[in-house]
Amino acid sequence: MSLEAALYLRLDSPDFYRPFVLEAQFSVAQGEILGLLGPSGSGKSMTLKCIAGIIRPDRGHVRLNGRVLFDSERKIDLPARERRVGYLFQSYALFPHMSVIKNVASGIGRSKGESYREWRQRAERCSRQYMEMLHIGHLASRYPRQISGGQQQRVALARLFASQPEAILLDEPFSALDAELKDAIGDELKKTLLSYGCPVILVSHNEEEVSRFCSRTIRIREGWLESPSELRVPAAGEG
């Protein structure tokens, strides 16, 4: 059970001096936290966005727990909605007009044969559970703009867990936090992620952050390049 990705993406933009080429191949095991380390503009976030279905690579494949999320040869491209890949945005992207608990519950869909009431009750129960786990239970009726950056991150994480993703992608999760908060949250976040136990990819430009947080690190260098990047690790099961 793992996340497996092979991506090739070429962007020709008049803004770019040279075409931007991203070539990446890697896999992440269940319960593993893979770090993608590189300077900004090196294609880290783009890699995550390809996996989540936000950007479409030109070639390659993404597989998650045996499901094909993307395969250019077989012309498979699941929409982001159906991928079950949780994405923690750098800005957290909390819905400003929803209270904390509504935010957390927003990704809990109605299952088949479930009545509206049963669904709402389950959503509330499930949201409360993750909010308690992340110590934000007392913020339920607040709005995102009324809580601190660290609290916002917890809300975004609770929302992520509540949507039951099969893989989690963290885009610079500590960039919006001050150093003190980063230390306090880091260890706990790691513990929570490991206990959830799905493949996790963390993207960062900070070496120390990645080495403390991740079980394995891949470096991305030379964001603006025409030759394949250093991001080449044999996937599990491939030679």
Add this chain to the structure above:
Amino acid sequence: MFDLAPLYISLRAALLSSAIVFVLGTVVARLCYTMKGRGATIVETILTLPLVLPPTVLGFFLLVLFGRNGPFGLLLARMGLRGVVFSWQATVIAATVVSFPLMYRSARGAFRQIDQELIWAGRTLGMSEWKIFVRVMIPEAWPGLMAGLALSFSRSLGEFGATLMIAGNIPGKTQTMPMAIYFATAGGDMRTAWIWVGIIVAISCVSLALTTHFDAGRKG
């Protein structure tokens, strides 16, 4: 005795057309939101055309479309609504067509200002496009949508050319306030004209103030 019928007829046309245009403009703006390329330009041009065409030209087209032998005229006749032209419904149709581009463009602008990450967050969380539209996009775009509504209301309240073409000037039936002003002035009845001018200026000021108010709330 001063006849208040034009006020009632104008308000009815403006309120009904604003309600129609609010829903239609918002939904169409959402549908066009993801369009790109040449197709988008063509659709965009068609949807905005009523804004730049002379109202009499619009009225002419409406007359052709809704006339006894026009496609919509025949369709409505089959649904049991005969003779839309020169009826009070015609005032609503004219007001709807001229104010649609204002609502559509306001809604489109408001949707474009939404942080794309919010929409992508919704998608990666498994929310349906409909749920994202209702629970994320509309609340985010709300001030812009309200500004568009106030703008289209003002525009339909002042509608003259297209209304004259398709609804005519039947006192007590299709005579709106702008119509009453024109015919009162033409007939030398300056007192009546002054009263209607005053009422329109007052209503327009209020709705423009509302527009500005909502516009100010757009960022904040």
